[in-house]
Amino acid sequence: MASKVFNLRIDREICQGTGYCVRISPELFELEDSLHAKVLNDAPPAEFEEKILEAATLCPTRAITY
Amino acid sequence: METIRDLIPPPHIQGIKHFVDYALVDEILRSKNFRQGSHQESQPFFGDSLLTIDHDVHFERRRLQAPLFRKEALEYYEHKELLPLIDKALEECKENRDETGIVRTDLCALVRTMLARISAVTTGIDDVDTPERTDAFRTYIEQLGTGATVEWSTEDHSEVISRILKIREGFVQEFYGPSVERRKKLIEQFRNGDLSEDELPRDLLTLMYLHWNEEWDEELPLREATLYLVASSQTTTHAVPHMMIHLHEWFEEHPEDFEKRFDRDFLKQAGHEAIRLHLPSPALLRIALEDVTLSNGTTIKKDERVACLFTPANRDKTVFGDNARSFNPYRETPNVKPWGFAFGGGEHTCIGRTLVTGLSARTDNDEGTDGTLVNIAAALYKAGIEIDPLDLPTYTELSHHDAYGRFPILLTNL
């Protein structure tokens, strides 16, 4: 079965810098400054699917797409 | 009619530092150097609930509750719960039909009924069904709301607390207790393999009992449920009448737009404008965890409480344009969320926001639901809503809230 291909992104304009995503997966997200998070790996392997989904739902502004 | 008023800071926030600029409010709400500053005295009602905890425990609680707001869950609420509940409340209005065939009712009462039932579903309270039970339930939520905001009460605070605690016993007996019992039984069946997880209710109480944390006290789910009920019903109940009166005035001034009353994108933007202009409370309060110097040089001492006046911040001309104080469903706000701080900001940003606004590509990188405001407004237009020209809406005099108390309407197409 072909594994899922992600294109992980954070919309800077709507990110609130809560750091929730970083807590869910420091492997994938990092706080750039106190106001914004950034993606560390925009094409993570399939095993990250659960974490990506969780971060995307938890993000209060739903700034994360994948 | 005056539909946009200036905020007069109520007595309870006089004497503490006020912030009214968009940028400074944003800075404070996002900052990790502050904690929640509201509901200090209302611990029996909101204590340790999501709104009053901060940082690590807050994150864990929010994480636990996040599945309630997954895309599939939002789609389920909207299609399986919200739309039928809106229809049911309108159906019940038909009893008020006069001899000319027109239904007369009060928009505030109608929306209160809808929202009481919708908030019961997301929280996990059963049997808020008949008009009588809905009325009783609604009254309980209002009383619990009074308890939750006791620190602003002009009455003796300890008397308010003991009065509302007594009333809460009735709520537990009539609504909360039986709902919790049913959920506990369902969870037991699930654990025994007699039910699948999909068959469990999708609500806050089920989630909390399913993922019980030994550090919680027995009453925490009651306080969390109180938060959900109070936070979800009053806010939206206040927002709908504002949205409808602004649209009424807009269509009077722009008759060519009247046909857009069923256009969901137009209604979405109208909803955003209504909640941008009319905030659910006078201020968001925060307490400094250490001495803080803000970017404009203002210093705030450790343990000092500050008030973010989000009404003026949401009308800041530098952000929303010269006509920021007026309603404009075509407003473009490329760099900020169209509702500004209506849902707060930072860690405590409203968890229920997507229920209200629906998901949209512009603000959520996703779409698929329209939310309560659009669905209620569209149903009201379908029912032929008109504002009674002989009996105009009036503001509530019961609280400092920017909200209507009476809003007579005609439903000419029901």
Ligand code: HEM
């Ligand atoms: C027009 C509708 C609504 C408005 C304007 C609104 C506004 C707000 C605001 C301003 C806050 C932040 C308070 C603070 O920072 O001190 C908040 C938090 C909250 N809201 Fe809403 N809300 C609305 C609807 C809802 C709904 C439908 C729910 C149902 C789930 C809800 C549940 C909550 C909860 C649980 C919190 C606490 C979140 C936290 O502290 O992490 N709200 N809301």
Ligand code: SF4
């Ligand atoms: S969870 Fe969302 S708002 Fe918070 S830092 Fe991550 S992307 Fe930004």
